[in-house]
Amino acid sequence: MQIIASAGSGKTEVVSQRVADLLVEGVQPEAIVAFTFTERAAAELKERIEARVTTRLGPEIIDQLNGLFVGTIHSFCFRLLQQHVPKYETYDVLDENQLAAFVSREARRLGVRQFDPKQRLFASVQRFLQNVEVVDNELLEFNDLPDDFQTVLENYYAALTRYRLLTFGQQIRAAVEELQKPDVASRVHETLRFLIVDEYQDTNPAQEELIRRLTGSDTELCVVGDDDQAIYQWRGSDVDNIVTFERRYAPVTTFEITSNRRSRPEIVEVANGFAQSIPNRLVKEMNPTRPAEGSSPRVLVWRSADEMEEARWITDLVLDLNEAGVPFRDIGILVRSGVAFGRLLEQFNAFNVPVQPGGRTGLFEQPEAIVLGMTYCWLSGINWRKPYQYGEQVELSSLLDQYATVFKLRGEPHKNRVKKVIKQWQEHAQTKDRSADLVGDFYELLDVLEVRDWDFDNLVRFNALGTLARFTSLLADYESVRRRARLDAEVHGEQVGGEWGGEWYYKNLALHIVNYAQGAYEGFDGEPDLTLDAVDITTVHRAKGLEWPAVFIPSLTKKRFPSFRTGRQQDWLIPRPLFNATRYEGTDADERRLFYVAATRARDWVSVSRHDRVTTQAVQPSPYWEELEDHQTDPNDIVLPPIETQSDGDVDTLAITFSELASFLDCGLAYRLRTLVGFPPRLAPELGYGKAVHHLLRHVAEHTQRTGVVPTDDELEQMLDSHFFLPTANKVGHREMKGAARRLIGNYVKNYEPDLHRVWETERPFELHLNGVRVSGRADVILDKEGGVPAGLAIVDYKTSADSDIAAYELQLQVYANAGRREGLDVRAAYLHDLNGTREAVAVDTSRLGSAEGIVEGAATRIRDRDFEPSPGKRCRACEVRTICNARAR
Template sequence: MSLHTFFDRKEDEIGVKLNDVQQEAVLTTEGPLLLLASPGSGKTTTIIMRIGYLIEKKAVEPTRIKAVTFSRASALDMKERYQAFFPKLAPVDFSTIHSLAFQVVREYLYKQGVTYELIEGEIDRPQFHKRMVLRDLFMQLNDEHITDDQLDELSTYISLVKNKLLPEEKWQTVECDVPAALDILKRYEAFKQEAPAHLLVDFDDMLTTANEAFENDHKLLAKYQQQYDYLLTDESQDTSMVQHAIIEKLVRQHQNLCVVADDDQSIYTWRAAEPQYLLDFKKIYPNATILMMEQNYRSTKEIVQTANQFIKQNKNRYDKHMFTENRSHEKVQLKSFTLYDEQVEYIIKQLKSVNNHHDVAILYRNNGSSIILADALNEAGISFYMKDQDQRFFNHWVVQDILNFMRLAYDVSRVDVFERVYSKFYGFLSKQQVEQVRQNPSQQSVFERLIKYGHLKDFQVKKFKQYQLIYQNIHDYSPKEVIRQIRKDLGYEKVIKDMCKRLGFNEEGLIETLNLLEVIAEKAEDMIAFARRLLHLEQLMKESKFNKHQNAVTLSTFHSAKGLEFQSVYMVDLIQGVIPSRTDLEDFKEGKVASIEEAVRLFYVGMTRAETKLELLTYERKYNAKVQPSKFYFDVASLVNPSENRQVKKQHVAVKKKQYNPNAIQSEDEISVGLIVKHRVFGKGEIVDYMSGSIMIQFESDLKELALSTCLDYGLIELVKNY
């Protein structure tokens, strides 16, 4: 055994055999090392072997090695792998960057005599929780309740500013659609500093304060520098500027730093990750060694070759060439459907034909995709595990509004229910008018009392008489038809669009929520059954966490799938505006490539989760509206079937030319209520309402609802000028 090398012995003991680049990474122990690890290239195995080599062959004390990860799960995984590979060696310190920063901050503030209180995670005083503080500040500045989506965006904005180490005079350079975001940030920072008794500290403050401690307290910095002789960081493509700054200071003396990353898998710049730092690594550490682990052990040749070619469209990256010696299996499959429903039906059919669902993942860009998938899987009797436990859909204010509109239908005298949604009727009611209803209790409907006591204007009287008539007949309709009435006849969708313009809400996301509710409502006999269906789905998705190790399909966003692998992967909802997003496409048109390159990386992460089977799914219509398949879908199609893809595109263009009408309205952006138009068949009319997917036109003889996409595709309507 003594004649064996370290690598031979480990192969005998645990069956791990490293390739030449992996061995070089293990042996390159002194000085800075950037290890660029392609998907499925065995990076964790290489890291653990490197740590073992330092201890066994270089006689480094385990306590002198620090391994930093950026999630508790990966820290635990590395710790378990280390114990499995080297069961006789003493423990090594595996921790998150936040855990390290917490130690530094605790010591730094103690030396200064400053007491502090953490305001994130599980805390003693919930009223001082970061999210509660931000809610209160939003209300103070906007006189509105903040939505969960806005709160998430605001929190991300604050983290971005802190993690980028931006001085206050540059805070305004970071974009945020939340109203008064900059003022909220300033007040939030002041609130934490001025709070009585304690300094208030959030997770981002842990990082910035640790960095500040190392800058200001040289003795404290020296202590930590002398504590570790070797430092390793994993998933460094997800590291922020402040995190890089902390690591730089720790290794300043010995520079024995091993950075493991993949610039092609950097998908968190919106959370302040700095992939450019990796590209500038040689500028920061001129004597650094850069190694590329390009051999993929996970996927078949077809998947690896296609993914490798796909990522090469990005220019701001290291020129890596991922390859594999794995066997061939089948081409990447591309499926295009006419309707969105057909995509779901296809997935269900495919899953019913296989027994081992644990090896299957369905990946998507947005969490909204999971709702319909979960519903369909449940109907088909197929178990699923949801990687992202995001239950905000069921608690979303739009969902609650729809349920409250329906509750009112079962007792139109309930003022308490009416008060929850009165501002969502398209009637411009004031609080004072609604208060008159409360002050005049009776068995009459809220509409009758409102008309009688609410001091309504003439147009309001007209509207609420119409709304009263709708509620008198509402039980004659199916739940889906009721939602359509709420959206259109009660004016809810108009109210939403007004709110989006006034408060900066994401209109597309809110309309998507309404569309999802309509799909769920299709399977319910009445409004009560619909409400029960929603509760059942919510409970089902919550309980799916218990299916993790069962024979269950995994549902996950592309982001959350990073680091995972499955035999079969279905990437779904691959349409323009989703992946890449509208913002990505708009930035690209303006010559900004950073966003579109990150979208490419995100798509690449999804592709490289697959071991043997990868299918990309798209469609042409969703919720009666025409959509475009994702640019990335066509990019992959041109790699897999180049000649077929060109033919499809040529045919598509020819059809468009045949249907062209130079005077026709060609874009939804040109549509607005009040516009006078001429329809090729029905003549002249006025647009009285429109929403995603349909348009209402009052013609001389009749009011008609038309499919907007059909009108645009076939050039059916044109503007009447000088009317």
């Protein structure tokens, strides 16, 4: 089935109704998989499905939807790999920044520098990864590639395997490869009956191959999309997937939903006219359903003398809209690229126009990040250099003066305390036998900078705090990759530790900051706050799927929109005949689709503008602006039409994991700083120990279920050798913790063998739906035959740490037991099993579960109300963010 859903037609509603129809027909939730393009879209779709199903089947049905998958293709693939391919259980996924740091670390061993004519490290890494992305997107065969690139590529994939890492592209490629194996394919297809793909026009060849392999004689495929809104070709998406769908999947039933419920008729008319200029599109035309209202134009096209004047006019119009009753949050400013942000933000700041946070500026455009970046250059003897500028040596006195200005230090004594800290860092960088702790050391600096005394209610100060969190994440990304252990190629079952310090550990960090991070890391995104009344200024790509009553599309000049990079031929490492290079390099059709997306975000009013000059340099108008000249007006003559503000609607359900909930209950302020602001934990050698033990217990249980007998000592040792991996432990630490795991699991097998014959399911996901909140989590193991009843179940949660919060574990088990019963399972008991010794029963009677519900709902209310009350006490001594907390126990 193919559903062509035009802009504003209610595509999310169509998908949610499709899923609801299936559930009403009696299809089991686990038989349905729905792919979305983003996690945000997944959350929206899931909530919409729950609302529609509740209306048709009653509220009780929500608790029985646990098996329904709604999420991104990447998350589905990772779940598939971890569920069906044991080796992937201990793998971690690298994001783009971590991947760049990883390849920089491995560059010499891989021979990556050969791909840059000047042998520059970071230029060669960028070029290599750009081509790797194509290999993964297109599922290219390695043997077809040039020998030099093929050799490095094979070594790169081998390195990722040694370190137990996956990339975003590899997740899909690996899933496709595994689905070619009959046993994996049969297990996946055992339950899958309906596959729904939203935003199908944005799928790439690898994703299309995954979809093809998931579709079969027993699995119905339904794709939903609009070829006019295909805007991700530069990341590999292929609009031909949706254009040729009917031919490739025949016989196909196609539905067209062309009623535009979003925009006023004049906006729809302009968008329809512009869409006609897009070549090779599916023939269709949107039909408006909202009435025309008022005589003032809904589409305005205008020009200004220069970029600053354009920004001033937009600012005046935003203020006029607000004075006319339009909330700031109902106004969107959509640009082709970030180069257009500067003047707009400058004017908005000058006239106190509130702006939604959103990572629209680079991290190193913030003064705090610049000073900190210079610090790591100073201590490692690397010249500091801003992009496209010459480098210069950092002088300590000048650096300290900048600290004083940016962080508002209190006189010379305070400056000297900062000096003492960074001088210690410099000494550490030159000490060979000292282990580095970048994140931990950075938190100590924040203590000396007295960040804990900042007023977090002051937006400027809070955004600076967010900048510090982003910088800490940069350090954590670098450290997690540099300290990552790998499998020992010489000794099976052992691992080799990563880098732990030394002069070049710090030098490479400084080089990473100067040459990569400055251009790659975005600034603070801000906290989720649905009550914030502020203008949304963002790129068109980020605006996909969103809408505003009033929309501005500025900077329609010849080199900005369409982008001057469009169609520029690149020097690929991959022969052009092997793939459609033009798709990645961009075409005018791609840019036209992007402008179409921008224009169709508007509900009531859209402004399209350009400037004649940037400052003194004349610029040519965009051809798109010229094509809309019939709507041109003088900005002095603009009369605003009536604009219907968006309803706040129902309060969104708070979706939270149990781990996040437990963190909030432990301390509201720590939860805010870690989860919402984004301060990461420091890396510890024992990181991942509990996870590794849990995975081993799963293997022990599955072995017992499969063979009918518990594993022998030799078999346990083989499991340990194959599956016990600690991401940051060195060889000695790994041996010690492996020995500890061996004792724990050996004792469990010896003392609780009957349990292993009762395993009903391991790592079982649960979701508890309460008033305004959905809590998700995963139980370690579920036993059957509880109390001698075949269908009677007991949930068991394993504990490996002696100082764990028992109350949190009890609440967790009560939440899971409640969710299980609501799902229809006969959950009769719950146990907290300390792998170091005892097992304790946790009460799951109706009264206790009711009390647990009250705790969860109360916490959810506090989170929505932004009540992040601190809970000082003994816990503060082990808290990662204590140095930025003014409520910490002394």
